Amino acid sequence: MIKRGLSIRNTCASALYVPGLLCTTMAYGQQNELEHIEVHAQKTTQNLQEVPVAVTVISSHELVETVIKDVFDLQNYVPAFSAFQNQSATNSSFSIRGIGTSSQNFGFEPSVGLYVDGVYRSRQNALINDLVDIAAIEVLRGPQGTLFGKNAAAGAMTLTSTLPTFGETNGFVDLLAGNDSLTRLSGGASFTLVDDILAMRVSGFSTHSDGFITEQNASSTLNNKNRSGVKIQMLYRPIEDVQVRVIADYGELDERCCAALTLQNNIEAKEISGKFGTDALLLSPPFNATIYDKSTFYDFTTSLSQPPRSQMKDKGISAQLDIAFSSAWRAVSISAYRSFDSLDVVDTDFSDANLLTAANDARQQSFSQELRLHYDSENMRAVVGGYYFSQNLDLAFNTTTQSDFSAFFSFAAADLLPLAQAINQLSVATNGLIQPAGDMAPSNTAFFHNAYQQQDSLAVFGQIDWLLSPKLTLTTGLRYTKEDKSILASYQEQGPGIDGLAKDKTQWPNVAQALSGLNEISIALQSGGLPSPQAIAAISPFQVPGWGYYFLGAATVLPRPDLDETLKDNQTTGTLKLSYQPTRNQLIYASMATGYKAGGTNTDRIPPSFSPVFDAEKVRSAEIGVKQDWPNHGVRVNVAAHYTNISDFQATTFDGNGFNLQNAGDISVKGLEVEATWLLTPDTDVTILGARTLASFDSFKQGTCWVAYTWHTGNDDPGRASEQDPFCARDGDRVGFEPQNSAAITVNHSVNIAGLDTRFSAEYQFISDVYLDDSNDPYKYSPAYRLINVRWNVQIVEWDSELTLWARNVFDETYIAQSGFDVPVQAGKIMAYPGAPRSYGVSLRKRF
Structure with missing residues (x-):
């Protein structure tokens, strides 16, 4: 990055060595020399042009001058870097060189390590203090699997806050x-x-x-x-x-x-x-x-x-x-x-x-x-x-x-209605001896x-x-x-008539088995006999409220x-x-x-x-x-x-x-x-x-x-x-x-x-x-x-x-x-x- 244009104002907090701090100067006046940039990509102070790492640096002055409001604005200034969010502002994620991690599941850890003032942030989000009062941002591309504390399989981003100064307000x-x-x-x-x-x-x-x-x-x-x-x-x-x-x-x-x-x-x-x-x-x-x-x-x-x-x-x-x-x-x-x-x-x-x-x-x-x-x-x-x-x-x-939702499911899963209606008809024919079908997918x-x-x-x-x-x-x-x-x-x-659904797969509703059971029950009733326990068991999952949720596929x-x-x-x-x-x-x-x-x-x-x-x-x-x-x-x-x-x-x-x-x-x-x-x-x-x-x-x-x-x-x-x-x-x-x-x-x-x-x-x-x-x-x-x-x-x-x-x-x-x-x-x-x-x-x- 080049700083040209205007007189020098020192933004370095002090002459002290501070690991992770990028000391920069803001130039106001004409400047025709390539800038000397110090980075800490290898956790020691080095000239950017002498570090064998692909790293991009954005200084505090550049953050202000380019009006970078959040991490999503950084994409215009760092090659092969993306930042995006999906369902919520808490689900933000970064990718470097085509490799990133979805933030939808909290079991994931990010592929791009985020470090603020040397501290690993396990959850990347849209806030990061809106990049206010940041001395420098360094984006390291490629695996950083040696020096950085946690996962940095695709790269790392480090943010360093402006250091307190002695003797002047510097505000x-x-x-x-x-x-x-x-x-x-x-x-x-x-x-x-x-x-x-x-x-x-x-x-x-x-x-x-x-x-x-x-x-x-x-x-x-x-x-x-x-x-x-x-x-x-x-x-x-x-x-x-x-x-x-x-x-x-x-x-x-x-x-x-x-x-x-x-x-x-x-x-x-x-x-x-x-x-x-x-x-x-x-x-x-x-x-x-x-x-x-x-x-x-x-x-x-x-x-x-x-x-x-x-x-x-x-x-x-x-x-x-x-x-x-x-x-x-x-x-x-x-x-x-x-x-x-x-x-x-x-x-x-x-x-x-x-x-x-x-x-x-x-x-x-x-x-x-x-x-x-x-x-x-x-x-x-x-x-x-x-x-x-x-x-x-x-x-x-x-x-x-x-x-x-109940009405939506009844329309969307219309192919299941004949089965429920058949169970209800048997219930009427037996004066309630066979229970009616349960509500397929109760709302709430x-x-x-x-x-x-x-x-x-x-x-x-x-x-x-x-x-x-x-x-x-x-x-x-x-x-x-x-x-x-x-x-x-x-x-x-939990819901109307529901206090937990069966977690054992053998107790889940099975359409083929239920149709076979209904046929056996119908024949038994017509002949004056009793249906087998297996036939009753085949339709019983459909008599429980919420049985339709098993077919939702979600x-x-x-x-x-x-x-x-x-x-x-x-x-x-x-x-x-x-x-x-x-x-x-x-x-x-x-x-x-x-x-x-x-x-x-x-x-x-x-x-x-x-x-x-x-x-x-x-x-x-x-x-x-x-x-x-x-x-x-x-x-x-x-x-x-x-x-x-x-x-x-x-x-x-x-x-x-x-x-x-x-x-x-x-x-x-x-x-x-x-x-x-x-x-x-x-x-x-x-x-x-x-x-x-x-x-x-x-x-x-x-x-x-x-x-x-x-x-x-x-x-x-x-x-x-x-x-x-x-x-x-x-x-x-x-x-x-x-x-x-x-x-x-x-x-x-x-x-x-x-x-x-x-x-x-x-x-x-x-x-x-x-x-x-x-x-x-x-x-x-x-x-x-x-x-x-x-x-x-x-x-x-x-x-x-x-x-x-x-x-x-x-x-x-x-x-x-x-x-x-x-x-x-x-x-x-x-x-x-x-x-x-x-x-x-x-x-x-x-x-x-």
Whole structure:
């Protein structure tokens, strides 16, 4: 990244060494030199151009200047990086180089490790304190399986807060306002409590907006923002070689998020005349639902019986101790406790018919401890350490049928009605001796499940840079990780006449057996005899209220036994890198690395065909790269080519009945990334980012089958081995959600207007086509799109302030935010999450 344009203001907190802190300067005035950027990608201070890792750095100044409001805005500035959210604001996830993890299941751990001030965040979410008062963000691409405390199979993102300063306030107040009633007030300041010994920094924010999707029934908007947070830091330096940094933070969120819109309805099959789906039913009385189609997708309008709700509280405290024993030896200790509570409520039929709703109430507490010992000499740099992580997860999830569901099921499952009617006729004929059929699917039935997961992770690690010569460095690293997990889960059902459904499969209703039993009973009654106990037993499951739920096919309501499972695993990962620096302006490197993402236990109610335990995800990666500066021409080009193989990839796809969570098999990823900067003139610079990423399944035998395409066309998934096979092979298919090509071009031009230093910026972003899930259903395909962003930054030096006018997606491009799904119990219907339309506003920052 290049900082040009305006006079120097030091944003480094102090001259002290602080592991993980990126010291930057903000330049105001003309600057024609490529910037020297210090990073801590290998947990030691290094020049970005001398680190044999593909890493992108975004400084505090760039966060302000580009008006990056949250992690989703980062995608324009980091190659091969994606950030997206699905059902709720608490379900956010990152991917790097085509590899990410769905956040729908709390049993998953992320493929991209998130670290804030050196502390691992086990739950990635939309908050992360809205990136307020952040000194730097580093995004490391490729497995980081040696130095980082928890899973970083695809890469890692580290955020470092601005450090308290001694002797000066070093504060700011920022007001951001935009369309959709967007407002964000944020600020931060440092205070010296004891000269050169104790300093404090306080920062906070409050963000609100109306959202851009209209919910017609409630006359409200969805995808709004209503969040706030505060962070307090204490920096204690009793002597020059010892310092302690304590950070306490709290953030909360209460939003109507996230709205899915109809990408394909199922009123009538597109290619099968006379085949009608559930939308045709819902259009009619007694439902009278509002049904949308693809042509109205970008009207950003929906109708729900209940708007989605996301509530979250994220808080924690950490303490970092740094001790320098000598110029060669130093030690670092980071202790942290975190608590993450969330409540998500979703209208899971995604219509204004009163059919289904779901609530997910989760509470997580974690403790982590990292110890590191660093050694630095003329011929060697080394770090060794240990890491411990413990977490408890307490989850309460329920799906509830609403008032219209019984009538909906009676229409949708009309083929079961003759059986129920036959039982009722026998009941009348026997004067009630044979009981009538039970209510097939009573409304207001709740399907509960509770899960409690305990996790303990312990690791030891070490990495050494062997300085073989002034130009040649060999890096070796090794990490041993031990994981222990356990889960206790219980499942129950409550509703009118229901006090739990049979979990023993032998007691589940069987249509063929019931028809045979009815025939025997009828013959026996006609002959004056008594039916056999077997015949009575065959129809008895159909005389219990709720028997229709067994035929619904939805895993979220399927009765299943309680769960008591454990998982124990240990893995050894490491890295080997060789870097050659023939001149001070060129670095050539090659690396091999292995990564590891822990296995886990499925916290959802799942079909019996899936195991509740899934194995670890193991990664092997090779990378070659070149980092080249041409300082005389103001040009910097960093290129990385990579190949990655992932074994036992942890995949999940929603097929309309439930989430199929499992180890998919092997996938391979290969690609090329480019980051280039050109100081075109003293006043103009250009930044180019590009990535080509090819991610595909090498082996995936039990993949999710096409649902919508098959329903609309009658063409079965070619990956299905037989008509009875519930799975489809996805061998050779693309990994879902991920574009193969992405690019971004930013042009900045500085000009003095009426004595004011100003800077115009224009950004172009290209994202290629994607499949909206791992099934590669042809109806879940989203084409490429392009976005244009513009900014005008004005520096008001006498007020030590800056004003920025900004607009994103200037031409109001319509696109899908990389995710779509089959609607529960409504085969042929697809919902998807729309990308944000044009937004614009102004930001005013005052420094003091």
